Amino acid sequence: AIEDKRVPVIWAEFQGCSGDSEAFLRANQPTAGDIILDVISLEYSEVIMAAAGHQAEEAKKQAMQKYKGQYVLVVEGSIPKGDGGAYCTVSGQSAVDSCTELVKNAAATICVGSCSSFGGVPAAAPNPTGAVSVTDLVPGAPVVKLPGCPVNAVNLTATIVHFITFGKLPATDSLGRPKFAYGKRIHDNCERRGHFDAGQYAETFGDEGHRKGYCLYKLGCKGPETFHNCPTVRYNEGVSWPVMSGHGCIGCSEPQFWDTMSPFYRR
Numbered sequence: 001a002i003e004d005k006r007v008p009v010i011w012a013e014f015q016g017c018s019g020d021s022e023a024f025l026r027a028n029q030p031t032a033g034d035i036i037l038d039v040i041s042l043e044y045s046e047v048i049m050a051a052a053g054h055q056a057e058e059a060k061k062q063a064m065q066k067y068k069g070q071y072v073l074v075v076e077g078s079i080p081k082g083d084g085g086a087y088c089t090v091s092g093q094s095a096v097d098s099c100t101e102l103v104k105n106a107a108a109t110i111c112v113g114s115c116s117s118f119g120g121v122p123a124a125a126p127n128p129t130g131a132v133s134v135t136d137l138v139p140g141a142p143v144v145k146l147p148g149c150p151v152n153a154v155n156l157t158a159t160i161v162h163f164i165t166f167g168k169l170p171a172t173d174s175l176g177r178p179k180f181a182y183g184k185r186i187h188d189n190c191e192r193r194g195h196f197d198a199g200q201y202a203e204t205f206g207d208e209g210h211r212k213g214y215c216l217y218k219l220g221c222k223g224p225e226t227f228h229n230c231p232t233v234r235y236n237e238g239v240s241w242p243v244m245s246g247h248g249c250i251g252c253s254e255p256q257f258w259d260t261m262s263p264f265y266r267r
């Protein structure tokens with residue numbers, strides 16, 4: 001028999017919108033297909049897997065037992081702790097119990113998107129479901145965070161490949177984000193930065209400055225406070241990113257951005 005050296009991956013989704021799964025499916029270099037077929041062995045993913053219902057649950061349980069201490073867990077979505085975990089259950093098991101069990105049995109956990117990393121939109125004030133991040137739920141576990149709304153698939157692929165190559169998670173900043181992806185401010189790599197330095201700003205959406213690619217600071221851009229590699233890797237196969245398309249950064253990779261970065265359209 002040919003030995004399968006691909007790393008087993010369980011992708012769990014809790015209080016999320018599947019935006020990170022969608023972003024992953026649009027990965028291009030390599031494609032999601034290449035990653036799933038050559039690099040990882042995706043044992044469970046509600047969005048991608050063919051199985052459903054009890055069969056899917058069985059696949060998750062078997063993978064967790066068979067690859068205990070070896071699998072990489074990807075978590076998408078926050079975990080609602082309020083009212084005994086009643087706000088999110090999968091197959092009768094609360095996200096609180098399911099996530100705790102999955103994290104404790106994993107070799108490493110990768111949080112994709114801002115919800116699993118920091119609580120994200122579900123945790124925005126007044127946080128009606130008591131949504132928390134993975135590290136709030138299970139402190140001390142080996143976890144790396146790839147916040148963003150959604151995650152950039154390039155950073156997810158790089159993190160997985162780093163883990164496979166070196167057997168450990170990449171070096172992180174104080175918030176648990178890998179330095180290779182979150183080490184620089186948006187503002188320092190932005191293609192509109194020359195206009196900022198020259199004092200050339202778009203004053204309203206659609207005005208002449210906006211059409212000429214002037215800086216979006218006065219339209220609320222949070223690039224100066226945000227750490228993420230969007231200007232260099234971009235989204236959608238490197239095609240574009242928010243500021244390039246004419247919209248200011250809303251700081252989606254920072255903790256509690258929904259509360260701390262709003263109002264999004266004013267400084």
Ligand code: SF4
Nearest residue numbers: 190193215216221223
């Ligand atoms: Fe900085 Fe935003 Fe202006 Fe770019 S558009 S230079 S990130 S303030």
Ligand code: F3S
Nearest residue numbers: 228230249250251252
């Ligand atoms: Fe998010 Fe700002 Fe990048 S809004 S996607 S961190 S440009």
